Amino acid sequence: xxxxxxxxxxxxxxxxxxxxxxxxxxxxxxxxxxxxxxxxxxxxxxxxxxxxxxxxxxxxxxxxxxxxxxxxxxxxxxxxxxxxxxxxxxxxxxxxxxxxxxxxxxxxxxxxxxxxxxxxxxxxxxxxxxxxxxxxxxxxxxxxxxxxxxxxxxxxxxxxxxxxxxxxxxxxxxxxxxxxxxxxxxxxxxxxxxxxxxxxxxxxxxxxxxxxxxxxxxxxxxxxxxxxxxxxxxxxxxxxxxxxxxxxxxxxxxxxxxxxxxxxxxxxxxxxxxxxxxxxxxxxxxxxxxxxxxxxxxxxxxxxxxxxxxxxxxxxxxxxxxxxxxxxxxxxxxxxxxxxxxxxxxxxxxxxxxxxxxxxxxxxxxxxxxxxxxxxxxxxxxxxxxxxxxxxxxxxxxxxxxxxxxxxxxxxxxxxxxxxxxxxxxxxxxxxxxxxxxxxxxxxxxx
Amino acid sequence: xxxxxxxxxxxxxxxxxxxxxxxxxxxxxxxxxxxxxxxxxxxxxxxxxxxxxxxxxxxxxxxxxxxxxxxxxxxxxxxxxxxxxxxxxxxxxxxxxxxxxxxxxxxxxxxxxxxxxxxxxxxxxxxxxxxxxxxxxxxxxxxxxxxxxxxxxxxxxxxxxx
Numbered sequence: 358x359x360x361x362x363x364x365x366x367x368x369x370x371x372x373x374x375x376x377x378x379x380x381x382x383x384x385x386x387x388x389x390x391x392x393x394x395x396x397x398x399x400x401x402x403x404x405x406x407x408x409x410x411x412x413x414x415x416x417x418x419x420x421x422x423x424x425x426x427x428x429x430x431x432x433x434x435x436x437x438x439x440x441x442x443x444x445x446x447x448x449x450x451x452x453x454x455x456x457x458x459x460x461x462x463x464x465x466x467x468x469x470x471x472x473x474x475x476x477x478x479x480x481x482x483x484x485x486x487x488x489x490x491x492x493x494x495x496x497x498x499x500x501x502x503x504x505x506x507x508x509x510x511x512x513x514x515x516x517x518x519x520x521x522x523x524x525x526x527x528x529x530x531x532x533x534x535x536x537x538x539x540x541x542x543x544x545x546x547x548x549x550x551x552x553x554x555x556x557x558x559x560x561x562x563x564x565x566x567x568x569x570x571x572x573x574x575x576x577x578x579x580x581x582x583x584x585x586x587x588x589x590x591x592x593x594x595x596x597x598x599x600x601x602x603x604x605x606x607x608x609x610x611x612x613x614x615x616x617x618x619x620x621x622x623x624x625x626x627x628x629x630x631x632x633x634x635x636x637x638x639x640x641x642x643x644x645x646x647x648x649x650x651x652x653x654x655x656x657x658x659x660x661x662x663x664x665x666x667x668x669x670x671x672x673x674x675x676x677x678x679x680x681x682x683x684x685x686x687x688x689x690x691x692x693x694x695x696x697x698x699x700x701x702x703x704x705x706x707x708x709x710x711x712x713x714x715x716x717x718x719x720x721x722x723x724x725x726x727x728x729x730x731x732x733x734x735x736x737x738x739x740x741x742x743x744x745x746x747x748x749x750x751x752x753x754x755x756x757x758x759x760x761x762x763x764x765x766x767x768x769x770x771x772x773x774x775x776x777x778x779x780x781x782x783x784x785x786x787x788x789x790x791x792x793x794x795x796x797x798x799x800x801x802x803x804x
Numbered sequence: 805x806x807x808x809x810x811x812x813x814x815x816x817x818x819x820x821x822x823x824x825x826x827x828x829x830x831x832x833x834x835x836x837x838x839x840x841x842x843x844x845x846x847x848x849x850x851x852x853x854x855x856x857x858x859x860x861x862x863x864x865x866x867x868x869x870x871x872x873x874x875x876x877x878x879x880x881x882x883x884x885x886x887x888x889x890x891x892x893x894x895x896x897x898x899x900x901x902x903x904x905x906x907x908x909x910x911x912x913x914x915x916x917x918x919x920x921x922x923x924x925x926x927x928x929x930x931x932x933x934x935x936x937x938x939x940x941x942x943x944x945x946x947x948x949x950x951x952x953x954x955x956x957x958x959x960x961x962x963x964x965x966x
Binding site for chain 2: 380393394397401404405406423428430431433434476477478480492493494495496497500503504508510542543546547576578668670755756757774776777778779783
């Protein structure tokens with residue numbers, strides 16, 4: 358029997374073949390700690406009695422959720438982080454460079470085949486370059502810092518194959534939202550989501566990042582895209598090693614099987630009962646959901662969609678929601694704050710004006726993106742159109758700064774979560790969409 | 805025996821503890837805001853030994869370990885749900901809060917019911933009109949049970965058990 362991409366990465370690291378369900382202790386290549394949790398990681402690290410970080414060069418500390426501080430208490434986290442970094446010799450500290458997940462890949466901390474853990478749940482993002490990466494709590498992070506290892510249950514893999522050309526105006530965001538709607542918010546719990554097919558190969562690393570980022574919204578432990586020449590270029594590698602080039606799912610690997618293929622997006626919102634049913638891998642002989650154990654989609658079938666309040670798996674086509682008036686639009690986050698996202702929004706907004714009474718907030722994901730978007734004129738176009746351009750960081754996505762909403766307001770946002778109360782009061786309606794859709798909404802003043 | 809506090813499917817960690825309280829200095833202070841958006845009186849009503857019961861995908865969303873930590877700080881004996889989101893599940897076990905998968909019990913109880921939980925036997929019970937109804941619970945993998953038996957990851961590592 359073959360191996361899935363994630364099984365290959367873990368097998369390479371532990372030196373023997375592993376399969377979904379095995380519990381193994383893995384060496385860790387890189388860890389990421391963000392500002393919200395650093396005081397707690399530091400406390401637990403000391404409580405555990407460790408005297409040094411196993412390899413300070415492999416640990417990265419990033420301030421993003423709280424930058425710049427909006428409340429006095431936030432500053433405590435920077436002080437705690439700075440003190441910890443100094444005491445234990447951590448050189449990789451980013452204090453105002455952008456969002457953690459953007460920086461981890463952009464700054465070259467993550468390479469294909471690596472095993473990474475981060476204190477933020479969207480650490481699944483690094484699957485975009487063919488790494489196994491997942492979120493952990495602060496106690497586990499402290500244990501990794503001390504030991505350089507972590508125990509994992511090798512995830513079973515759900516393979517998603519997408520082939521064909523996406524219609525105009527349809528993006529990676531629409532694909533991942535559609536998949537989350539089909540699987541449900543817990544449809545991939547404890548599993549790896551392995552993406553393959555021509556449409557996926559055609560995606561930029563930025564587009565893959567969007568999809569890997571949101572894998573956790575279907576409950577996934579990690580996402581994985583096979584490294585290719587685009588990955589190598591993005592990671593500034595001359596070429597992939599044989600081991601890195603071998604990170605792909607084998608056709609005869611043991612994938613999770615489903616009792617039916619993807620249903621049309623028009624059924625979205627049918628609730629738990631309308632979703633794909635997972636079958637017990639061991640108990641099922643035949644595959645119904647597609648040959649070779651994959652969930653298959655045709656690129657041509659995707660349409661622009663939104664996740665409706667307040668469930669990330671309540672997916673509906675934008676056409677069904679058209680006309681709803683909105684108060685604000687947010688374009689940014691580790692999901693969709695990259696240069697190509699800002700460029701896509703600028704293309705829609707070029708020469709136009711944001712509708713009266715609508716606030717368009719644009720938050721580049723990193724300082725690097727911010728500068729590129731200045732240099733190529735993207736920010737100029739957005740500003741001309743009436744956008745409020747903020748500092749790079751998490752911004753509104755985590756509901757701490759820059760555009761908090763109040764009762765009865767409706768926002769179209771490009772980030773990854775629309776949970777109750779995430780961007781203000783529990784009576785705020787959050788619709789998640791692609792940057793293209795969000796920009797169109799900003800122009801119109803309605804969905 | 806403890807009282808049941810029942811919640812629904814896909815309960816995310818923002819509902820257990822909203823992000824604005826994550827920056828409070830101690831878990832004890834945070835715990836006063838547990839379930840604030842769903843049941844503001846919860847911290848005052850829950851007693852040590854009570855149970856939180858959920859549906860599918862309990863604890864989805866962010867990685868915040870404060871979510872299981874505030875429940876433990878309030879004395880919640882265990883969270884019993886049909887299924888758990890991955891990070892919540894690991895975090896709970898790592899801090900020594902039993903997160904127990906039980907498919908049958910959640911639909912059979914309401915807030916205010918009395919229930920029992922026998923971790924060793926893997927049985928949850930609730931008292932109805934016809935006496936105690938018992939539901940099987942999924943047992944933890946041995947590695948996780950070992951962490952839980954130690955009272956969490958810190959004691960587990962201290963013990964050299966890893």
